[in-house]
Amino acid sequence: MKALIFLLLLNPLVWAQDNARFSLEDPAKIVAEEFSKTPCRECHVSEFEVWEKTGHARSFWELHRKAPAMEIAQKMGVSLIKRDSPCLKCHYTINDLEPPVRAISGVSCESCHGAALDWVQVHADYGTPGADPKLEMPEHREQRIQTSLDAGMRRGDDFYALALRCLECHSVPDAELVNRGGHSTGTRNFDFLEMSQGAIRHNFLQSFLEGDGRTNAEAEPDEQRRMFVLGRVAALEIALRNLAQSNQEVYGQAQLRFLRESRRKLQSVQDRLQLGHFQKMLTSTADVTVRTDKVTLLEKAKNIGDWAMALEKESLSADWSALDGLIQGTDSEAESAPETPIGPDPAHSTFATLGPGQCVSCHGDQNRWWISDPHGQSVDPFFEASERVQEITARYGLASQDWLRGDSPCMACHGSVITGREKREVQDGVGCESCHGPGSGYLDPHQEGEKGTGDRRSGYIAALTLGLHPLRQAETRAATCASCHYIQDEKLLASGHRSGEKFAIQTALDKIKHWPEPLDFTADAAAYTAISQAKGPIPQVEVADLPAPEAASLSPGPDPAANAPEPSPETAVEKLPGEVLSHVRPNPKHPVIGPDRCVSCHEPQAQWWGRDVHYRSLDPFFDQNEKNQKIAAKYGIEQRDWLRGTHVCMDCHGTVISGRESRNASQGVGCEACHGPGGDYLEPHQEGKKADGVPRPGFTQSLPLGLNPLQEVDARAEACMSCHKIPDARLVEAGHPDGLRFDFAAGVKQIRHWDNPLEDLAVLSATYARVSGISPEQAQASRAAAAVVPEVQTTTDTPVELNDLPPLDPNTDSATLLKQIQQRLERIRSAVQKRSQ
Structure with a gap:
């Protein structure tokens, strides 16, 4: 039935083979004449009203004004985005190839449903008086649909x-x-x-x-x-x-x-x-x-x-x-990652590994080199299940589903294991930080100073104390290479892995050169030899025989539900009586659209966010953190529901995009958690000059559309309090922090990603105390209690019993709450004293 449309779309597009520089459809068959002048509008009134409000339609008015689009156009040698431009192919509709080729609309009806000249009349012919679709005969409808398909229409079904x-x-x-x-x-x-x-x-x-x-x-x-x-x-x-x-x-x-x-x-x-x-x-x-x-x-x-x-x-x-x-x-x-590690923990550094994606924006040339280099492709043999990988891992005893896990011995040298994601599948090969050092400490500082000054640059000098490896030194280069290319693991060698004995560092460095300044590699061979000798000789072992292959399973994979890990005795807790809430703060009145919509204009802030704890707020859920397991079990949320947008955890730990509430959240605490849901103010807030600040028309217009006025300390305090002060006593009883010890002033200082000066810390603290109702004395006492608890856990054989004391209630008056905290401190101090006797 759909043979012709299949050929047109998949062979690939017949039109596209020779003429698709500007359009995926034949412009000569586009019936639309301009933005709002199209035959579709005559019958499909409601559909047209929906389309006018979409990004597809708005691209006609907005795309050419956006800075990222203009930057791309400049690199491509395009002067006008809406004329004679490769942007026309996907962002606009054209109906004429006569130069200059120009856009008549954004992404329109015919962009998706097909150029309509050959089917627009046919698809609306019901074969009835007055063209009444309700009177159409079944045979006529079948013929009408087939004829429309044959003429190039893509129907909604x-x-x-x-x-x-x-x-x-x-x-x-x-x-x-x-x-x-x-x-x-x-x-x-x-x-x-x-x-x-x-x-x-x-x-x-x-x-x-x-x-x-x-x-x-x-x-x-x-x-x-x-x-x-x-x-x-x-x-x-x-x-x-x-x-x-x-x-x-x-x-x-x-x-x-x-x-x-x-x-x-x-x-x-x-x-x-x-x-x-x-x-x-x-x-x-x-x-x-x-x-x-x-x-x-x-x-x-x-x-x-x-x-x-x-x-x-x-x-x-x-x-x-x-x-x-x-x-x-x-x-x-x-399937969830198993709780038991499959290998030793990846070597931990004082600093965190961020992944090669953090380096691309400044080091584009180096990134292009890396992608085509064997280091960038070092995970490919594992994805492709190469014969050599299969043989070595079979002898080593490593199951195929574990090859790419961050805590597998393979990924220690064949992949980029991002800190905090050690149990997940590695996506990138040997990246920047494998050689240059984990970048969390030096990513921002190393950019300071004039690039041409080399190792005298202030940013480079500062970065050396923050995790950056001094690769200008032959000894450092040699040690870095030897850490993976000089193999002394007897089990790995017995599995058939190369020893690295024939590794030639000078040849290798010549191949991986991706820096502008010339470097002398004559000292590297001697440095590598010295390091190898210091490590000791490579063990001489015989390669083991391959184990007998197991019978192939006809099933393509186990059922994830059937393999869910059983709860350990420590995490098997009894559910508390009472209601399981879905929200601890009000539902948003405006649509949440997700942080991806903010990145194109707010790139520096997006880079900051990617390194902040708010961005990583979902990691404990992905990693099945034991504390999360206990809280959720006691509160009454099953593990499969932790990440669902309709459950209380994601109310504060994730970004729940409007319309996707029943699905799992995939991003941590994003822009709109503080700035307000952006669906209604995304476009208006861009109006006016940014330098004008809060009097800017776009800012003023956006306030009633959901934008939080975060330049006001009260608004900031309320935004933080909405998640950091927990009003659900049952959630607190389940073991969730109550928020009493949250330090608003320190928090604001830590997350600052704006240019305006920071307010006095005392003012911030006083404002939060007024807005939240949590006095500084309460917060100080709660933090003091928290500081003692770790000590008592290490100095007593059993935890301190506090269950007989009244539960802490953040809503009670300051004096009562302080008294309750002091009771707990006395109980803890007493336990510590008895233990030391």
């Missing part, structure tokens, strides 16, 4: 075709735009179902047929399941096509990671549905690398498309309800 068109742009179909222009590499986590049911949803058809045409209905459950699955399959095909377009530089590596992410998501679907089509897709793409040739990639993409079309047809009668947990966010995408 052609989920696979629509998902492909969405992903064609959201994955960025232009390698040069990324590699040369510095454009982002696309939306790796694009979710077709989520996006189609969000701001762009325009499903008025049933309301049009049965009512007044004003009800924008959600997709039915069966439709949502099909959209969910087919969107994931489409991502797999698009990733293959993009990789076939270019495997070079940043773009190629980004598309490879997009492919890996798409396979992981499809595997989670296969785990629940166990369908042959999915297994063929996963098997077909398991061996793809950046070195896979274009013909093979396109053949694989075509196969994915063929299987997808068969799958889409079968889905009309299939029961995919097993996916409901995934769709609603109540079921985890993948």
Whole structure:
């Protein structure tokens, strides 16, 4: 039924093969004449009203004014973004290729549903008097739909075709735009179902047929399941096509990671549905690398498309309800990391490893070198399950699902293990910090001073005391290389791993040179020899025989729910009686849109946020922190619900985007937690000159639209108090901190990411005491109690019994609360004294 549209979309686009510089559709067949002048508007009134408010429509008025877009255009040699520009392909609609090619609209009806010249009349011909769709005969409807499809229309229920068109742009179909222009590499986590049911949803058809045409209905459950699955399959095909377009530089590596992410998501679907089509897709793409040739990639993409079309047809009668947990966010995408470490903890530094993504903005040339270097690709053999990796890990006794975990012995030298994520899958190869040192301490300081002054620069000198390795010294270079290339682990050597005995440091350094200044490597060989001798000889061991292979399992993977770890005796606690709240602070009155919408204009703040504890506030939940387990169990929240947006934990520990409340949060405490939900003020707050500050029109207009006036200390205190003072006594009783000891003044000083001077700390403290009702005496006493507790835990065999004392209530008066805290301090001091006797 959909053969023609499949060919037009997937072969790849027939139009796109020769003429797609400016458009994914044939401009000669676009019927729209300008922004609001389109035949679609005549019948689809409600749909048009929705579209006018979307980012798709607004791109016509806004994109060319944004600084990041202008910077990309300059790099690409484009003077006008809306004329003769590669931006036209995905951000605008054009209807004429006569120069100068210009935009007539933003992303419009025909961008998604197809250029309409050949089908616009057909799809609206119901074969009835007065063109009444209610009187159309079934045979005529079937013929009308088929004719429209054959003419190039993508209907609202052609989920696979629509998902492909969405992903064609959201994955960025232009390698040069990324590699040369510095454009982002696309939306790796694009979710077709989520996006189609969000701001762009325009499903008025049933309301049009049965009512007044004003009800924008959600997709039915069966439709949502099909959209969910087919969107994931489409991502797999698009990733293959993009990789076939270019495997070079940043773009190629980004598309490879997009492919890996798409396979992981499809595997989670296969785990629940166990369908042959999915297994063929996963098997077909398991061996793809950046070195896979274009013909093979396109053949694989075509196969994915063929299987997808068969799958889409079968889905009309299939029961995919097993996916409901995934769709609603109540079921985890993948198995939780086991509690037991699989290897020694990665070497801990005084400073934290941030990951190579933190270095790209300033060191673009070095990043491009790194992506194409073996160090940047050092995780690839593990993702690709190379024969050598399989043999070595089999002898070593390391299961395949553990190869890429941050605490595996492999990733100590083959990957970048970000601090705090040691139990998760490593995504990047040997990165910047593997050699230059963990960057949390020196990332900001090392930028100070004139770059041309070299090792005399103030930032470089300061960074050497904050974790930066002095790689200008031959001894440091040699020691850094030897830490991974000189192998003395007898078990690893017996498993068949290279010893590094033939490693030639001078040759290696010549290959990895990615710095402008010339360096003399003549001393490195002697330094490496000295370090090797100091380490001692490499053990001479025989390589062990390969263990007998286990019988292959027909199942593609275990059921995550069936493998959930049993609670330990320490964490198996009894649930408290009472109500489990979903919020401890008021529901937002305006839509929350997520921190990604702020990054393009507020890049310095985004970089600060990426290193702050607010950004990492979800990590204890991902890592199944024992304290979190106990609190949640006692309060009455199951582990699978910790990250759900409808549960109390994410009210303060995560960013819950409006419309996605039933799903798992994926980001920590973001911009809107303090600045206010930004859905209504995002655009207005940009009006006026930033230098004008709070009198700026955009700022004033945004206040009634949800923006918090955080220049006022009271507003800041209230924002902090909404999470740091816990009003739910039951949550406190479950073991959650009550917030009494929160130091507002110190907190504001720590999170400062603005230019205006900081207020006097005493003023901050006094304001918080007034706003929160927590006196400085209460806070001081509570902090004093907290300071004693760790001491008593190490000086007594059993914890101090405090359960017989009245529970602390933050809402009680200051004198009573202080008295209760003093009772606890006396009990603790007494226990310490008895222990010391």
